[in-house]
Amino acid sequence: MAEDRNRVSRRDVLRGAGAAAFLGSIAPALQAQAKAKVAKGIARGGPGAVEVGFTINGERRKLSIEPRVTLLDALRDRLELTGTKRVCDRGSCGACTVWVDGKTCNACMMLAIDAQGAVVTTIEGLANGDRLHPIQDAFIREDALQCGFCTPGMIMSCAALHERKLRENMDSSAAPYRLSLEEVKEAISGNLCRCGTYTHIFSACLGVGR
Amino acid sequence: MSKKKLRLGFEGKEKTVDVQVPDGTPDPWGTDAKLDVVGKDHTRVDGVLKVTGRAKYSYDVHPEAMIFAKLLRSPHAHARVVRVDLSRAKALKGVLYTEGQEGTVVHYPGQHVAGVAAETEEILDDALRLIHVEYEVLPHVVTVDAARAEGAPPVLERRNKNVFRERGRGDGDLDATEAAHKQADVVLERTYTTQIQTHSALETHGCVCEWKDGELTIWASTQGTFSVRDSMARALDVPQKKVRTITEHMGGGFGAKFGIRYWDRFCAKAAQMTGRPVRYLLDRKEEHLVGGNRPDSRQVCKFSAKKDGTLMGADVRSWGTAGTSARAAGVFNPGIYKFRATYKETYNVLTNTTEGRAFRAPRYPQGVFALEGMLDEIAEEIGMDPLELRKKNDVHSVRLAQYEVGAKQIGWERRNERPGSGKGPLKRGIGMASGLWHHTGRRGSAVRCRVDREGSVTLSNGAQDIGTGTRTILAVLGAEELGLQPQDITVRLGNTDDPPGPASGGSTTASTLGPAARDAAWQAKQVIREAVADARGGDAGKLDFKRGKVVGAPKDLSFQQACGLLGEAVETLGRWHKGRNYPRFEEKVAGCQFAEVEVDVETGHVQVLKIVAVQDCGRVIDPLLARSQINGGVIQGLSYALYEDRVMDPGTGDMLNANLLDYKIAGSREMPEIVSIPFTVSNGINSVGMSGLGEPPTVPTAGAIANAVHNAIGARVRSLPITPDRVLQALGVI
Numbered sequence A: 001m002a003e004d005r006n007r008v009s010r011r012d013v014l015r016g017a018g019a020a021a022f023l024g025s026i027a028p029a030l031q032a033q034a035k036a037k038v039a040k041g042i043a044r045g046g047p048g049a050v051e052v053g054f055t056i057n058g059e060r061r062k063l064s065i066e067p068r069v070t071l072l073d074a075l076r077d078r079l080e081l082t083g084t085k086r087v088c089d090r091g092s093c094g095a096c097t098v099w100v101d102g103k104t105c106n107a108c109m110m111l112a113i114d115a116q117g118a119v120v121t122t123i124e125g126l127a128n129g130d131r132l133h134p135i136q137d138a139f140i141r142e143d144a145l146q147c148g149f150c151t152p153g154m155i156m157s158c159a160a161l162h163e164r165k166l167r168e169n170m171d172s173s174a175a176p177y178r179l180s181l182e183e184v185k186e187a188i189s190g191n192l193c194r195c196g197t198y199t200h201i202f203s204a205c206l207g208v209g210r
Numbered sequence B: 001m002s003k004k005k006l007r008l009g010f011e012g013k014e015k016t017v018d019v020q021v022p023d024g025t026p027d028p029w030g031t032d033a034k035l036d037v038v039g040k041d042h043t044r045v046d047g048v049l050k051v052t053g054r055a056k057y058s059y060d061v062h063p064e065a066m067i068f069a070k071l072l073r074s075p076h077a078h079a080r081v082v083r084v085d086l087s088r089a090k091a092l093k094g095v096l097y098t099e100g101q102e103g104t105v106v107h108y109p110g111q112h113v114a115g116v117a118a119e120t121e122e123i124l125d126d127a128l129r130l131i132h133v134e135y136e137v138l139p140h141v142v143t144v145d146a147a148r149a150e151g152a153p154p155v156l157e158r159r160n161k162n163v164f165r166e167r168g169r170g171d172g173d174l175d176a177t178e179a180a181h182k183q184a185d186v187v188l189e190r191t192y193t194t195q196i197q198t199h200s201a202l203e204t205h206g207c208v209c210e211w212k213d214g215e216l217t218i219w220a221s222t223q224g225t226f227s228v229r230d231s232m233a234r235a236l237d238v239p240q241k242k243v244r245t246i247t248e249h250m251g252g253g254f255g256a257k258f259g260i261r262y263w264d265r266f267c268a269k270a271a272q273m274t275g276r277p278v279r280y281l282l283d284r285k286e287e288h289l290v291g292g293n294r295p296d297s298r299q300v301c302k303f304s305a306k307k308d309g310t311l312m313g314a315d316v317r318s319w320g321t322a323g324t325s326a327r328a329a330g331v332f333n334p335g336i337y338k339f340r341a342t343y344k345e346t347y348n349v350l351t352n353t354t355e356g357r358a359f360r361a362p363r364y365p366q367g368v369f370a371l372e373g374m375l376d377e378i379a380e381e382i383g384m385d386p387l388e389l390r391k392k393n394d395v396h397s398v399r400l401a402q403y404e405v406g407a408k409q410i411g412w413e414r415r416n417e418r419p420g421s422g423k424g425p426l427k428r429g430i431g432m433a434s435g436l437w438h439h440t441g442r443r444g445s446a447v448r449c450r451v452d453r454e455g456s457v458t459l460s461n462g463a464q465d466i467g468t469g470t471r472t473i474l475a476v477l478g479a480e481e482l483g484l485q486p487q488d489i490t491v492r493l494g495n496t497d498d499p500p501g502p503a504s505g506g507s508t509t510a511s512t513l514g515p516a517a518r519d520a521a522w523q524a525k526q527v528i529r530e531a532v533a534d535a536r537g538g539d540a541g542k543l544d545f546k547r548g549k550v551v552g553a554p555k556d557l558s559f560q561q562a563c564g565l566l567g568e569a570v571e572t573l574g575r576w577h578k579g580r581n582y583p584r585f586e587e588k589v590a591g592c593q594f595a596e597v598e599v600d601v602e603t604g605h606v607q608v609l610k611i612v613a614v615q616d617c618g619r620v621i622d623p624l625l626a627r628s629q630i631n632g633g634v635i636q637g638l639s640y641a642l643y644e645d646r647v648m649d650p651g652t653g654d655m656l657n658a659n660l661l662d663y664k665i666a667g668s669r670e671m672p673e674i675v676s677i678p679f680t681v682s683n684g685i686n687s688v689g690m691s692g693l694g695e696p697p698t699v700p701t702a703g704a705i706a707n708a709v710h711n712a713i714g715a716r717v718r719s720l721p722i723t724p725d726r727v728l729q730a731l732g733v734i
Helices: A010-023 A027-039 A071-078 A134-141 A151-172 A181-187 A198-207 B047-051 B087-091 B121-129 B144-148 B174-183 B225-236 B262-274 B284-291 B364-382 B386-393 B397-410 B470-482 B509-536 B559-564 B623-642 B701-713 B724-730
Strands: A050-056 A059-065 A097-100 A103-106 A119-121 B002-010 B013-021 B067-073 B079-085 B095-100 B112-118 B132-137 B163-166 B186-194 B206-212 B215-220 B243-246 B278-281 B297-305 B311-320 B341-349 B426-438 B446-451 B457-461 B489-493 B544-546 B549-551 B570-575 B588-600 B606-616 B673-679
Touching: A059 A071, A071 A097, A097 A151, A103 A151, A134 A151, A134 A198, A134 B047, A151 A181, A151 A198, A151 B047, A181 A198, A198 B623, B067 B121, B067 B262, B067 B284, B079 B112, B087 B095, B095 B121, B095 B262, B112 B121, B112 B262, B144 B311, B144 B341, B174 B297, B174 B311, B174 B341, B186 B364, B206 B262, B215 B225, B215 B262, B225 B243, B225 B262, B262 B278, B297 B364, B311 B364, B364 B386, B364 B426, B364 B623, B364 B701, B386 B397, B386 B426, B397 B426, B397 B588, B397 B606, B397 B673, B426 B701, B446 B470, B446 B509, B457 B470, B457 B509, B470 B489, B470 B509, B509 B559, B509 B570, B549 B559, B588 B701, B606 B623, B606 B701, B623 B673, B623 B701, B701 B724
Parallel strands: A050 A119, B067 B278, B215 B243, B311 B341, B457 B489, B606 B673
Antiparallel strands: A050 A059, A097 A103, A097 A119, B002 B013, B067 B112, B079 B132, B095 B112, B163 B341, B186 B297, B206 B215, B206 B278, B297 B311, B426 B588, B446 B457, B446 B570, B544 B549, B588 B606
16 A cells, blocks of 8 residues: 555545444544645545546556546556456455555555556556566466466565565665565465465565575 | 277386277377377466466456446345335436346345446446335345254245255165174264355456347356357347357356356346446455355264274265255265265255355365265274275275375374374374366367468367466467477467367366367378378378477478468367277376374464375376466365355344455465375376366365364364364363
């Protein structure tokens, strides 16, 4: 999830709505968050369509969508970036993992309007032209996929770990990094696979960077 | 027909048989077959598509002007739908089609009562909220115990009872079993129970329907493209040739996705009525509620044996529910081992829950869990090593060899001779269990091979690759015949305009289409041979296709050069040939698994440390993919053994955990080390000697883990899933 605290995520809204039903005291907090958004110049409005713009896979895109549309649905149904999958739609499976401003994020738990101005990377944007990301190569080599439905989310999580490790190692030396099995398990602990590809994913990740 | 010798079996145990090979088909491969491509690791031919997000699944399809559909579902387990008021939904801008099921009776939570098609998913959500339904709530039962109780309300109005005896082959002989018990030294009576498991494929059920010029195209998430086409044609009363199913890639099925369901019909109808393409893919809650599940079981077992380990009698009475369906809740056991006599009574119990569906090796994991538990209990009772007991009563030559491989790999000698004797609160244990499955392959399927004059090769069939790797397996087999590499072959699957193929049930897709693909490629090779011999001289029959070359003519040719000698592109149709002429080495495929676990006896938490899975699937075509599939069976079995459980609330009749947080599926942190060992057996059966691998590796897992838990803690958990509270109960702590 993006770290910008001013953003109201869908999880906050859901949580807020639930809590409000019991406590009736959450409204001021939501109002405060909404005000913060206005202050940042983010489109406010609804329930009708609002304008939102972000960078996706290096390309500036503008959309006119209802504020309740998730980033996931915007990607899939409005931008035809269908590599990102909708599986649980509640942040419990990781199939919709994308990068927002360089951090992994469940696209089903973020409203598209909250991605205003953000830089979003999806599975379609990971390869450099025909040159696959090393993690993508490793997934093929180790057969870390079966039906392939969790694969885009798994790869975005694993590639994020890989990129982070590269950044951390950049200063110390150019030498390849080493991952522990624990780190890999942690990186995909939010990603579910039903076919049972986990162990091949472990070997794919551990084989990269050596 | 020509007579050939075929060597069957595996290293250390081979035999030669005579087979009749039909004319115009390739010679079958035996243990002595020299193969260049088959049997070596190959990566998936669709790997790049899947890792880049470019693979198109059914719900990635977005025809122009597509709209969205959804059904409103009953919150009640049993109710009369008195009134459905659609007026406010109809009045909403963007709503294009509605229907209501006024006057019907719903029999399970999640049964549809109304449906809407609308311009956007957001309007759809609004519209469903505007539908007012008046229910007359009726009494319900959602558990087997409640449905079996005296005075329980009938689940279905047209039936006056909830419990139905299922009869079939294998029911056995009660008198003989009782007599066997009398001659035995030990008789054990135990009850084992298993839970309901939902399939939870990551891609939910559903489809996109588009009508054009009176013809319907359905992009379906299905395990049976042809069964979708045929049942949709029947449902809509249109000829089959007016319906086409497309399933290019598929996000998992595991047995829940055959034929069409109500939502598919609704989708097709809404598309017809609105003249727009319509998409309906279930959300996660719907998937849990109505997608499908593995029935539960209560198995009352009475087993007996002699002191020397000879198994005598096995008597199993089982009850289970497949929801509103009075079938398919039976369990598979005893089956694997030889008993003097067996007897079974199986009861299907109706409940107000959604219908059970075939789930990866239907009946087997639950039956084998009880069977293998009973075997372990007998071994302990007579003071025998549990593996020795199995060896003594197993007659399957392949499994007997697998026991040695598995035992060595896990280090069987490290197990606790006295269960539970480990020191400290973290106790380790080792256990094992066996499995079996059927040799598969079906008539009525065909693979087309097209080779054009530039040397490009396409194999096509209308069936689906549900993620198992069928596409790659066909490429490997085509490549073997034509002396190419798998990536040189284009495999087109998942469009019913192509030749017929099987539904992916019973581990049958690859084992049906594989031999057919070989047959088709072999036929194409004969045509190329003739063309080369005609043009360049030499004996057509002696031309060999190896490493991209055609050798044996006066001068070697590349495969492309050879194809250039063709007058026109070659098209052949290969078939799966019936097994009459190919005797089997063994009647069933065999497997066994060994598990090592660590149990915290203070918290009851079970961590599986290692699983060794030794699995026969006939000839292994691509060991890399085979290992993936075995891993998958093991992981799903582990998830079933320890975590998954559909929880129904007896009071409200609703499912309490219809999401992926509360319905726990094993994740990365729960993963043990898995050693998957594909065990190659030249089995005969067809020209390739291959069998399916989808189901068998999930059969023994839960049994092996449960037995390992017992070995660790010295107490037996006879119910799945083996949760911490059950472990603590077994230990007598709570």
